[in-house]
Amino acid sequence: MPVFERVYDIPDEDELAQLVGAAAPHFALQILGRISSYSSALPPDHPRQAELRAHMDHLRALGEGGETGGLERTDLPGRGSVSNLGAPGHPGDQPLPPKN
Numbered sequence: 001m002p003v004f005e006r007v008y009d010i011p012d013e014d015e016l017a018q019l020v021g022a023a024a025p026h027f028a029l030q031i032l033g034r035i036s037s038y039s040s041a042l043p044p045d046h047p048r049q050a051e052l053r054a055h056m057d058h059l060r061a062l063g064e065g066g067e068t069g070g071l072e073r074t075d076l077p078g079r080g081s082v083s084n085l086g087a088p089g090h091p092g093d094q095p096l097p098p099k100n
Helices: 013-021 025-041 049-065
Strands: none
Touching: 013 025, 013 049, 025 049
């Protein structure tokens, strides 16, 4: 049976907390898809639907907005547009120094 056809049991609260708690922004939408499938497997009035919805909202925000690590603003300067990469005098146009 291919992995994508496997039907997983709905995890208990602790397993679900581990799955969601370990989510990084670049994997949040994949985990959201799995939790959405858990939600779809349950009846709409199931008591765990509220918990699953809360996790899905969190993952959606994490996947679409990223995270700041608790900082209100980043401490890195903004980056210029990539449309200037081919402009004369752009640092990316300078030859690399010779290797020693």
